[in-house]
Amino acid sequence: MLEFEDIESKTIFRFYIVDAHHHLGADIDGHSNRNPVAPGGTFDFYVKVGKKLSKLFSDKPHIFRYSPHGFLNEFIRNNKKWKDTLNGSWAVDQVVVFPFNDEFKWRDGDEGKAIYWRSNDNIGRWVTRAPYSLRLIGFGRVVPTQRELAISELHRAVEQLGLRGLKLHPRSDGWSSDIASPEVKNVLVEAAKLNIPVLFDTRGFGQVMDILEVTKMARSELQSQNKALVENLKVIIAHIGFHLGQNELFEVLSHPNIYGDTSGVHDAGIPRLFEEAIQLLQPSLGRYRNWSEKILFGTDYNYFDVPHAVQFISFVLGNDFPGTSEDAQRILGSNLLKLVPPFKRETKSTLRKVHVSFELAELTEKTLAKQIADLVSSETYDLSGIDFFIDPHPKFQVRPQDFKITISRRENENCEDINLVVLSMLDILTIARLDNTLMNSSPIRNRILRYDDAASRRIFYKKLWPNRLENNPQEIYEFVKSITQTESSK
Ligand SMILES: [Zn+2]
Known part of the structure; x- marks a missing residue:
């Protein structure tokens, strides 16, 4: 947890940071993050992010620090190995990890199994054991054009592996022209029944419009099946910073079931994103919803590295950010936590x-x-x-x-x-x-x-x-x- 302590008043401001977009595995394009604990892995990345932030915030009239909070501190002090593994990485508290276009996503002999079942197993193994489970939230990946196979893999990923969201990548999985289709709509409907969010990679604004279209298809199906499920439809559009300049972007984000992640945005794009969200998104949300409820911080590590993450976090916590500290907390973590359900499988326990x-x-x-x-x-x-x-x-x-x-x-x-x-x-x-x-x-x-x-x-x-x-x-x-x-x- 990040803390700013005002030197004079001793008031402490705390921010809980969650990275909504981060890869684990090994891509066929050569990018990889096989072991989050290895040098250059997830935790090493956050160590570097924390050090840079400390430097940036060191000359301000407050003390800046980050550490595990409360119970986590208490918990890891019982095991030196856990403590050492996570040491120095606490500038970011939790992180959503999902597969790359993994080289091991499917192998000969896997006939009858869904593409990405091996990747989903891999994610499931990392995110459900200590000490990684204190920090990692796992999302699975499927290829919706595999129809029933994709749906049953989605259920397996959530109900057996304990994954809590889904990543879809139309371009790298070869279904860019099928986004607004019954197959993808079915995946969204099933994800809503499982109460998990679905994050779409996006390239080109046409894909964003297709995602809006398929979200509307899923919403109207849920409305006719069971109205209570409509609010469980949670679609995240990745890389909204790539689409700045498209004014319709903010119309898309005003849809009640759609959110956007910031991975890839940098330099002048960061202030521009917030200015435009306030100007163009807020009016269509009305009085009871806030533009900052729609935007989620994500790093896309390791396609993007330390500088992007540091630029983004430091801007949102700095003096030029045009929102309040509540807006900052939503964007940097609370929005994601609100979309991702707590870890849950069937339980036999009594109260x-x-x-x-x-x-x-x-x-x-x-x-x-x-x-x-x-x-x-x-x-x-x-x-x-x-x-x-x-x-x-x-x-x-x-x-x-x-x-x-x-x-x-x-x-x-x-x-x-x-x-x-x-x-x-x-x-x-x-x-x-x-x-x-x-x-x-x-x-x-x-x-x-x-x-x-x-x-x-x-x-x-x-x-x-x-x-x-x-x-x-x-x-x-x-x-x-x-x-x-x-x-x-x-
Ligand atoms: Zn990505």
């Missing part, structure tokens, strides 16, 4: 919870961090994902003190997930193991915590409301130990 007072909160979190770290350091458990909550409209601040964490126990072919939530409400810390009902509740699904009485959220708070406080440290320890065990291993 269990404990509430402790403020004074015992720190000790309780330490106990939980150590317990999870010990389990995950052993062979049978993985840390599949950690998901932070955000504040509701209009603030969209990331709440690093409130999160859900998923650990998974593997036994032979079986994998059982344990979803734990940690929340601070009313000076009380709640730790709970979630059941299916709570996993499907709107605060978890949309990762937005809003303390109001809306029917959709009432179940959540009713179930998690404290009835008594536990104040015996030994009991807390026993509780934490017991909720991290799977039901079947008891």
Whole structure:
């Protein structure tokens, strides 16, 4: 998390940064990022970005720093290897990784399997084990013209591999002329049912218009099938900076289901993007939506490198940025988190919870961090994902003190997930193991915590409301130990 501390007033401003566009694997064009931990890999890239930002922000009247926040700090201090692996890379907190046009996306003998199934496996392996799972959010890739194969691969990627979005690349996968087609529409409809976003690469503005067209096709199909699914249709147009000068770009972005990523934009394009968004996008969004809800920071590493990322982040956090700090936080991270659902597979767990007072909160979190770290350091458990909550409209601040964490126990072919939530409400810390009902509740699904009485959220708070406080440290320890065990291993 990035922090600016005002030297005089000691006020701290925090920004949670998420890279919405980043590649992992090995492209047939020679670009590769096979191992995110290797020199020149993902984490090394963010180390360099952080160092450059520190330099840029060093002569200002505040202290600039970045570090893992709260629980993450607590968690990695239990394992020196994890701590060293991630050391210095915390200028960017999380990153969406997806396949290149991988040289291993399909091989002879793979007949009957979808193109990219190997790539999706590769992404799934990286993003669901510690310590990478603390940082990486995996998106899969399919070729929609493969029809049923593409659809079943999409389900496998989400439901079995734990991926949380989809990347489509019409040009490099050879279906540029089929974007506005029933095949692509079907993929979008299925992605909406799975509640995941779909990111399209774009070359040439014609593709952007085709994406608008197919999004409208998917929306009207969802409207006739089940209106509740319409809001789960989430389309991200990559490289919107490439299309500046096309005034229709902002009409496209005003569509309720469409967003844009900034990868590739640089130099004078950066201020121009924001000026035009304010001038041309805001009027068509009306009073209740904000231009900054539509724009997502992305690096496209390693097609673009450190200078682009540093230019972009430093502009958005600098004095010339024409928006507020809320606008900056949305663009740099909250928008992406809002589109990507928390890690979720079917769970067998029953609800269990404990509430402790403020004074015992720190000790309780330490106990939980150590317990999870010990389990995950052993062979049978993985840390599949950690998901932070955000504040509701209009603030969209990331709440690093409130999160859900998923650990998974593997036994032979079986994998059982344990979803734990940690929340601070009313000076009380709640730790709970979630059941299916709570996993499907709107605060978890949309990762937005809003303390109001809306029917959709009432179940959540009713179930998690404290009835008594536990104040015996030994009991807390026993509780934490017991909720991290799977039901079947008891
Ligand atoms: Zn890319």
